[in-house]
Amino acid sequence: MIIMISSQGNKLEDLADPRFGRSQWFIRYDTQDDTWQAFENQSIYQRGGAGISSSQFMMDNGVKAAISGSFGPNAHQALSAGGIEMYTFDDNQQSVQEIIKAFQTGSLNKFN
Amino acid sequence: MKIAVASGKGGTGKTMISTSLASSLAGEFPIRFLDCDVEAPNAHLFLKPEIKETLPAVILLPEITMELCTLCGICVEVCEYNALAKVGTKILVFPQLCHGCGSCTLQCPVGAITEYPRPIGTISKGVTDDNIIFGMGELTISEPMPTPIINQLKTQFHNNDVVTILDSPPGASCAVVATIHDADFVLLVTEPTPFGLHDLKQMLGVLSETDTPSGVIINRDGIGDAKVEDYLAEQSIPILMKIPYQETIAEGLAMGHLLTEIMPSYKSEFTKMFQQIIELSRQKETP
Numbered sequence: 001m002i003i004m005i006s007s008q009g010n011k012l013e014d015l016a017d018p019r020f021g022r023s024q025w026f027i028r029y030d031t032q033d034d035t036w037q038a039f040e041n042q043s044i045y046q047r048g049g050a051g052i053s054s055s056q057f058m059m060d061n062g063v064k065a066a067i068s069g070s071f072g073p074n075a076h077q078a079l080s081a082g083g084i085e086m087y088t089f090d091d092n093q094q095s096v097q098e099i100i101k102a103f104q105t106g107s108l109n110k111f112n
Numbered sequence: 113m114k115i116a117v118a119s120g121k122g123g124t125g126k127t128m129i130s131t132s133l134a135s136s137l138a139g140e141f142p143i144r145f146l147d148c149d150v151e152a153p154n155a156h157l158f159l160k161p162e163i164k165e166t167l168p169a170v171i172l173l174p175e176i177t178m179e180l181c182t183l184c185g186i187c188v189e190v191c192e193y194n195a196l197a198k199v200g201t202k203i204l205v206f207p208q209l210c211h212g213c214g215s216c217t218l219q220c221p222v223g224a225i226t227e228y229p230r231p232i233g234t235i236s237k238g239v240t241d242d243n244i245i246f247g248m249g250e251l252t253i254s255e256p257m258p259t260p261i262i263n264q265l266k267t268q269f270h271n272n273d274v275v276t277i278l279d280s281p282p283g284a285s286c287a288v289v290a291t292i293h294d295a296d297f298v299l300l301v302t303e304p305t306p307f308g309l310h311d312l313k314q315m316l317g318v319l320s321e322t323d324t325p326s327g328v329i330i331n332r333d334g335i336g337d338a339k340v341e342d343y344l345a346e347q348s349i350p351i352l353m354k355i356p357y358q359e360t361i362a363e364g365l366a367m368g369h370l371l372t373e374i375m376p377s378y379k380s381e382f383t384k385m386f387q388q389i390i391e392l393s394r395q396k397e398t399p
Binding site: 046055074077 | 197200
């Protein structure tokens with residue numbers, strides 16, 4: 001399963017970013033073979049609609065679950081329509097790696 | 113002749129200046145006054161026009177005919193504002209983000225996009241006792257997009273043969289650019305404070321892009337410091353008027369009086385300033 005986590009850096013050890021549309025990086029992670037890749041979030045350079053263009057990026061990359069601190073109403077609408085599940089974390093001081101582990105053990109909040 | 117009155121910082125006295133300038137010139141020239149501060153229009157409180165007509169102001173939104181759509185995604189790519197998203201076998205439209213620019217409709221290769229009007233506010237037309245043609249845009253509360261109303265207001269009242277005075281919104285954002293971009297002269301109103309100077313510099317930055325001639329009015333002169341004047345001297349930007357800080361002015365404005373009603377001597381000051389504005393915009397034309 002392909003998941004994508006908003007991140008403050010481009011490594012698994014970096015802190016996850018609580019912001020979705022305006023996060024610095026996205027880490028794409030494949031839970032099947034544990035491969036991953038970091039993408040610089042291009043939406044941060046846009047003046048508006050960053051949540052929507054980030055959602056579009058998820059859809060274009062075959063993501064099945066998006067993970068962030070929260071999701072705005074536009075991102076929520078776009079991701080829902082695209083059939084992408086949303087999960088949120090409460091603790092902003094966790095690394096991407098820890099968030100992935102939390103996702104795999106089912107301890108993240110499902111965002112509806 | 114189009115004169116836009118802008119400021120950068122809010123509350124420096126744009127409306128005080130624009131309404132008094134309009135009123136001072138009203139006997140001598142045909143005047144149009146456009147209140148482009150559509151998020152909080154208030155010039156009508158001073159000029160007291162009789163409103164004759166109110167029209168809906170609209171934004172044109174895209175509507176996608178899915179039977180024709182090939183899901184090529186060009187509309188999503190060309191949208192500067194991310195108001196469209198391609199989701200599975202659908203194109204989603206986010207109306208609140210759409211600026212109504214029409215790019216998606218123009219670029220759709222199969223003509224699957226049509227436009228429909230969505231009301232976002234009103235445009236009012238009227239006339240004052242001293243024959244100023246008055247126009248005002250008003251954005252409905254909760255609507256985020258002021259520029260379509262400003263553009264419609266300006267189109268409705270377009271006339272190059274009269275003196276048009278545009279009362280701009282504060283700030284230095286899209287709404288201000290929509291108001292001032294085709295002005296012949298921009299009158300900047302500031303106050304001698306660090307905030308006044310900071311935001312004035314932002315507006316001068318905008319004007320360096322449009323290359324519009326400008327001059328500055330320092331309002332509430334006597335408060336703050338001399339840094340605005342020092343900066344303007346350094347940049348060779350003319351100061352056209354200084355209005356001292358006086359409580360009688362504030363009291364009069366709070367009662368809905370024009371500056372020229374509170375202190376009638378200002379009428380000739382504004383008439384003189386208008387001649388100076390004409391001179392300055394001519395100099396710019398013939399460098």
